[in-house]
Amino acid sequence: MADPARSDVAPSKIEICGVSKRYATDDPDTPLVLDNINLAIGDNEFVTLVGRSGCGKTTLLNIIGGLVESTHGDVKVNGRTVSGPGQGKGMVFQQHALFPWLTALQNVGFGCRNKGVHKAERDQIAHQLIELVGLHGFEDKYPAELSGGMQQRVAIARALATDPEILLMDEPFGALDELTRLEMQDELLRVWSAHKKTVVFVTHSISEALVLSDRVILLAARPGRIRREFPIPFPRPRKRTDPQMIALYDDIWKSLA
Amino acid sequence: MTTSVRWQDAVLGAAGTGGLFLLWELASRSGLVSTNVFPAPTTAIIGTLQTVPLADILGHVWTSLGRIFWGFALGAVLGTVIGIASGWYRALGVLTRPLIELLRPIPPLAWIPLAIIWFGLGEPSKVFVIFLGAFFPIVTSAYRGMIGIDPALLRVGQTMGLRGPMLLIRVAVPAAMPDLATGIRIGWGLSFGVLVAAELIAADRGMGFMIMNARQLGDVDVIVFGIILIGAINLITDYAIGAVIRRRIGRWHAI
Ligand SMILES: Nc1ncnc2c1ncn2[C@@H]1O[C@H](COP(=O)(O)OP(=O)(O)OP(=O)(O)O)[C@@H](O)[C@H]1O
Numbered sequence: 001m002a003d004p005a006r007s008d009v010a011p012s013k014i015e016i017c018g019v020s021k022r023y024a025t026d027d028p029d030t031p032l033v034l035d036n037i038n039l040a041i042g043d044n045e046f047v048t049l050v051g052r053s054g055c056g057k058t059t060l061l062n063i064i065g066g067l068v069e070s071t072h073g074d075v076k077v078n079g080r081t082v083s084g085p086g087q088g089k090g091m092v093f094q095q096h097a098l099f100p101w102l103t104a105l106q107n108v109g110f111g112c113r114n115k116g117v118h119k120a121e122r123d124q125i126a127h128q129l130i131e132l133v134g135l136h137g138f139e140d141k142y143p144a145e146l147s148g149g150m151q152q153r154v155a156i157a158r159a160l161a162t163d164p165e166i167l168l169m170d171e172p173f174g175a176l177d178e179l180t181r182l183e184m185q186d187e188l189l190r191v192w193s194a195h196k197k198t199v200v201f202v203t204h205s206i207s208e209a210l211v212l213s214d215r216v217i218l219l220a221a222r223p224g225r226i227r228r229e230f231p232i233p234f235p236r237p238r239k240r241t242d243p244q245m246i247a248l249y250d251d252i253w254k255s256l257a
Numbered sequence: 258m259t260t261s262v263r264w265q266d267a268v269l270g271a272a273g274t275g276g277l278f279l280l281w282e283l284a285s286r287s288g289l290v291s292t293n294v295f296p297a298p299t300t301a302i303i304g305t306l307q308t309v310p311l312a313d314i315l316g317h318v319w320t321s322l323g324r325i326f327w328g329f330a331l332g333a334v335l336g337t338v339i340g341i342a343s344g345w346y347r348a349l350g351v352l353t354r355p356l357i358e359l360l361r362p363i364p365p366l367a368w369i370p371l372a373i374i375w376f377g378l379g380e381p382s383k384v385f386v387i388f389l390g391a392f393f394p395i396v397t398s399a400y401r402g403m404i405g406i407d408p409a410l411l412r413v414g415q416t417m418g419l420r421g422p423m424l425l426i427r428v429a430v431p432a433a434m435p436d437l438a439t440g441i442r443i444g445w446g447l448s449f450g451v452l453v454a455a456e457l458i459a460a461d462r463g464m465g466f467m468i469m470n471a472r473q474l475g476d477v478d479v480i481v482f483g484i485i486l487i488g489a490i491n492l493i494t495d496y497a498i499g500a501v502i503r504r505r506i507g508r509w510h511a512i
């Protein structure tokens with residue numbers, strides 16, 4: 001259950017009600033990919049999903065994003081049932097999925113262009129975000145000319161460009177080196193607190209989840225269920241070496257195994 | 258590929274072709290092969306230019322290029338539109354694909370008799386078979402390009418608020434472009450081959466006709482000249498198309 005105090009104050013930003021999922025190609029005898037997931041995510045909350053590979057994190061994120069239909073149950077955003085993808089929900093995909101025919105700058109500006117933002121303004125936003133993700137000087141490179149980590153940073157900038165209320169991020173820092181990863185975590189927290197976003201984040205790194213999140217949701221695989229929730233009540237910026245953080249790390253680690 | 262490597266390749270390629278021409282020239286001049294059957298390239302070129310007025314030659318080239326332009330343009334436009342639409346609208350794909358697969362293996366030249374009955378001996382029958390030569394490779398590669406699109410790219414487009422025709426134009430069509438470009442290049446080569454063959458069979462102008470006419474007159478020089486001319490024009494036009502494609506998509510897609 002969500003933090004009761006929080007849900008008293010404001011209605012949830014995202015409500016996941018009894019969501020189950022079986023892919024059409026699945027054998028009917030196999031356990032569900034997602035089995036009766038219930039989760040309420042508050043406005044401006046930072047929630048992280050962790051769990052073993054294949055437990056359905058990407059599937060759940062895609063259902064929230066309206067890209068994949070649930071078999072049962074539904075997802076509400078701002079109290080309205082999600083019926084498809086659209087504006088207001090920025091997504092960063094596990095396989096960054098940049099448009100190969102657009103330069104880094106054009107990729108970042110893509111969403112703004114669809115919203116009809118004029119070129120000058122669009123370029124200004126894109127330049128700022130390119131700067132933010134540390135890719136100054138690479139604006140005119142095509143994705144094929146960028147390293148994996150650079151591509152991922154372009155994808156993050158692209159998701160931020162339309163300033164969505166909700167950010168759905170699927171292992172966005174997976175391909176980054178440790179130093180860049182830490183920098184990007186800081187940047188994400190800065191953007192998140194400055195622009196009041198609701199974030200659903202997926203990671204395989206428990207320490208990343210601990211540094212970033214208000215709440216960590218641990219998913220179990222086949223059937224995909226919520227195994228445990230861990231509120232992270234510590235103020236930010238957090239230190240990984242904090243004894244309380246280490247204790248929590250061990251706790252999550254044990255539940256995961 | 259770096260420029261210098263590409264340069265080297267070009268020089269090597271030119272040297273190979275030049276070498277072959279040189280061998281041919283020598284074989285012919287030394288009397289190894291009879292000049293009456295297979296004249297040296299220089300003999301053929303000079304001989305032709307002496308007997309056939311340049312204006313006539315250019316007229317044949319112009320006629321052929323006009324036919325191929327219309328046939329190819331028609332095939333490229335229809336092939337692109339039908340291929341993309343079939344890849345985008347599933348129901349349409351189910352309808353068109355078996356039809357295309359059925360007709361595709363038929364050599365365009367097999368349509369010539371029918372084309373003559375339908376369109377007569379004039380230009381439209383030639384344009385029609387050239388159209389077929391361009392249409393099938395282009396429609397198939399456009400379709401393949403469409404169904405091979407990484408679904409993740411379409412998802413990104415959707416999360417950015419695109420749907421329907423806008424998603425098609427902004428995401429799907431650019432994503433299918435490399436396949437389409439390959440189809441266009443293959444289609445051009447095929448139209449060109451079909452053009453000459455069609456002119457050999459039924460025409461009173463054009464490069465194919467020029468060759469066929471020379472055979473009746475027994476003028477081997479003109480035949481050899483015509484073959485060299487066809488090869489050269491195909492080479493130049495294909496290179497031009499390749500260059501345009503490289504400029505458009507070469508930076509983001511390795512060709
Ligand atoms: N499009 C699909 N069609 C059929 N089955 C799918 C599809 N996508 C995912 N699955 C299956 O659903 C399960 C969950 O996949 P999902 O991608 O959601 O896992 P994940 O938790 O994101 O894993 P990872 O950590 O490796 O990214 C897997 O067993 C996978 O095989």
Ligand SMILES: [Mg+2]
Pocket residue numbers: 057058059094170
């Ligand atoms: Mg995943």
